[in-house]
Amino acid sequence: KAGVTQTPRYLIKTRGQQVTLSCSPISGHRSVSWYQQTPGQGLQFLFEYFSETQRNKGNFPGRFSGRQFSNSRSEMNVSTLELGDSALYLCASSLRAHIGNEKLFFGSGTQLSVL
């Protein structure tokens, strides 16, 4: 079974631009969550989607948004990029069929550099 796939692996943007990152979950997994990892703040939760519905959102400005499609694939978008948005963005999938299936599987991440 294929793992969680994130594209692209690396991305370089300039301030003010926008970026879209993609995440394909493990087949059969319906929950996708996104995280930002920086040396200063560690791993921080961005948002979680299940069956195309956002069920929770972390403490990030409105420039960070996401969506999930009917095939469970997810995208996240960051508009008006700032230097501080440079980070490793990780996505994880889980079954979340019911409360007991919460084990998370992560993709390799997208390393975003904002210049």
Add this chain to the structure above:
Amino acid sequence: GIQVEQSPPDLILQEGANSTLRCNFSDSVNNLQWFHQNPWGQLINLFYIPSGTKQNGRLSATTVATERYSLLYISSSQTTDSGVYFCAGQTTGGFKTIFGAGTRLFVKA
């Protein structure tokens, strides 16, 4: 508040040594998991352990949910065990995952 705290922050071991990593979590966190992040950034799920004890080869984990802590044991450490170990929990009914700050492990040959 919602907290997940790990100790120690850094650990240096000689190959072959054993170690214990600790994770304390607050009342509003459950469904503990342990991850290993390798030098290339890949996060691997080691254990999903809301309570009880599990073992996988040289690694084992124990969560005592009533006392709000979890332990990860690494026995006979190898250089490939180096990296950062994270514990994470999910907020009760909130579908949000909170990570600890991690324990950075370096195993010397």
